[in-house]
Amino acid sequence: MDLVPLVLEGHVPAIARMISRAEAAYPEAADALAEIYKHAGQAHIVGITGVPGAGKSTLVSALIKALASAGHKVGVVAVDPSSPFSGGAILGDRVRMSDAAATSGAFVRSMATRGNLGGLARSTLEAVDILDAAGYSPVIIETVGVGQDEVEVASAAHTIVVLSAPGLGDDIQAIKAGILEIADIHAVSKSDKPEAAATVAALQGMMALGAAMTDTRWNPPILAVSSLSGDRVRELVDAISKHWTHLQENDELCGRRHSIARTRILATARHLFQRKFDEGDGSLDGYVEAVIRRAIDPSAAARLLLGWEKNT
């Protein structure tokens, strides 16, 4: 069944089914996804990222409500590194988020990754395309900001919100994760906690450091929010929309679209390459044996596999 016309009309069951096809990476879905990609490109893509336990899902629920009440048709794609052990996504946070979705006309989808290297970035961004083409905007990508694949997904957003939690281990954890520097907006969760002020101060200190090193015109604001009381969620919504306007008015959107497209092509290529062998392409086997025998080293094997060097 051709789901594309239904997706473009915003038909919810068709959107859900199309995302499932993207997630399963059915080869038959490739044409439909290519067609959908051509119709996407209008939505404001917002990444919400932060270490586990920072309160991302709760914040996203609060954002859905605030954005929906301002008249937006909100899409959410939550990336959930699932365990082959548990066989799928862990519920809990997701259930809470669905409540927010149900009352607001938002579309929320949690992606399971099942250890599929590089597939995370690919299927998540295809889900974003689907919601984009279906008329949702903003489309929020919620991702655990740890690990290079996850950072790559977050980097595919026009506006990146990095969420830090007060007193979660120490503030250095977020630095370790290597995501603070990609923030367009810093949010500090649980602003009702007394430790929140220290986290804000730590971020301000780091921003001062960063300012000396970079030369961006957008100065990332730092906002302490409480997702539970809703305190300052409105300000966060304003900051997100201000950043979108900033990108458009300062001719920065082109550059960002360029880096997003570049990252995405390379991530997809790496994924397709990996999948070829995961699906049993036998051309790898001889190299594996040679590497185990230590006749060649892994780099030489990799070059042979890429066709960059001839087998001698």
Added chain:
Amino acid sequence: MDLVPLVLEGHVPAIARMISRAEAAYPEAADALAEIYKHAGQAHIVGITGVPGAGKSTLVSALIKALASAGHKVGVVAVDPSSPFSGGAILGDRVRMSDAAATSGAFVRSMATRGNLGGLARSTLEAVDILDAAGYSPVIIETVGVGQDEVEVASAAHTIVVLSAPGLGDDIQAIKAGILEIADIHAVSKSDKPEAAATVAALQGMMALGAAMTDTRWNPPILAVSSLSGDRVRELVDAISKHWTHLQENDELCGRRHSIARTRILATARHLFQRKFDEGDGSLDGYVEAVIRRAIDPSAAARLLLGWEKNT
């Protein structure tokens, strides 16, 4: 200067310099690394992984002492996702670990990754080769077990220890990270804390679940340790060495070597592919423009880039 003979003799400054060359991915180092790879293969590679804050570095320090006093020449490669913001590895834990190293003849090296996609796995495993060829065994890889690259690095070990901390957020965090299922040994840190028993019980419950689904002969033990008091660190050392014996006696080492070689070749190939374009190969530019114009979708661009499809 040809460092290889010195590395093979165990000359410490030569080892350190060789690891720096691997980390910097100097093309001139490729021949030396290929030579070193051929001399490696004797060491027992042990992965220590767990979410940020689980206490990995402290445990590794305790392991270094216990292993060194049992007569082992211990090598450690710690993977430290560094931030371009901070310009390098965060100190602190590392400093503590160096104390342990200094008193025991162990070699400890912290790798910075600097956002180099896939480079993490490659340079880390090259550092492991160098220590292996220099006669260190076991060689411990300490890695944050979150993110697919990191899980991939951990999977390159013969024996994988997954460390869980009592009361860190909730126990589900470790499940989310998707690393529990790769454990050969489960360790629970901070056994002096009263919450440690609950974490052990949670792991036991999950193991019971897992046992129904898999058919492995090795039954991963669960050990609550205290790195500070040294309590049960000895038992952990015994479990690690028991697993190594198990692999050798039950003909499982071959299978593991096969999957390690396979993973490593593919990770290296993905890294070389990515690096080609990060270094400015211009063949990508036209595809980026076409994707931004939405003339083609990212999957089509990726296939063209891989040379799997002809430009029409």
